[in-house]
Amino acid sequence: MVDIRGPIDAPALIFVHGAGISRKLWVPQMDSLADSFRTLAPDLPGHGDRADEPFRFDDAVETVAALLADVESDCVVLVGQSLGGYVVTSVAARNPDRVSGVVLSGSSADYRGQLGARTTVSSYLFRLGARVPGVEPRFERTMGERLRSLPLSDAAIEEILEAGLSLDAWGQSGLALVGVDFPALLSRFAGPVLFINCEDDKINRPAAVERCSELSNATPVVIRDAGHTVNLERPEAYTGIVREFAMSLCRDEAESIPDRL
Secondary structure: OEEEEOOOOOOEEEEEOOOOOOHHHHHHHHHHHOOOOEEEEEOOOOOHHHOOOOOOHHHHHHHHHHHHHHOOOOOEEEEEEOHHHHHHHHHHHHOOOOOOEEEEEOOOOOOOHHHHHHHHHHHHHHHHHHOOOOHHHHHHHHHHHHHHOOOOOHHHHHHHHHHOOOHHHHHHHHHHHOOOOHHHHHOOOOOOEEEEEEOOOOOHHHHHHHHHHHOOOEEEEEEOOOOOOHHHHOHHHHHHHHHHHHHHHHHHHHHOHHHHO
């Protein structure tokens, strides 16, 4: 399942969600950006309307790569949150000439070494917990309460919740990231990279600074007063940054949209 909005020939933004949630993670951004961009947000395997499928990282990459191949615009920006950022990194590395720019949020950490070991343990615990009666519903209730505390419309919250949340998908996704050299993959993409992290993300924010010290094409941006899911916790600030970045890369196409409506 893919949510698609905006003019068909506009510059494109492909949004890729994080673990355990669905394409509806991007409702605030899709609502705001479809005036100037073709916005696309797919469900990855194991998530949302594809919850009955196992999560496999290569299948997730193929999902996004297939969308990229079908987009009509010559200017395409990939935007990924957490798990989605690592998927986006892999897609950009494989299709560097097709991608105009990349936005990564909560996707800077290197899941090798000690962090990889910790993630392996926590991911197996998530998968085990999902099989214990009552744990998954409790997880869904907790996440629902968390969403209702954020500056989101009731409609956006309902869309996210109705599309489903999954502790097991969270665990599957975490295991898929362990041991992969994502910094090396990112280095294969020469286009502009924007790291957007929240001030309180103690793992990804410092890692983004490290990535930017290694890459001449990368820029870090920090949003204050937010946690890991920065696009939901500070939706207006996040959306504004993505809009400005995409416009800087696709300005000619974006500015011609009103003439074609």
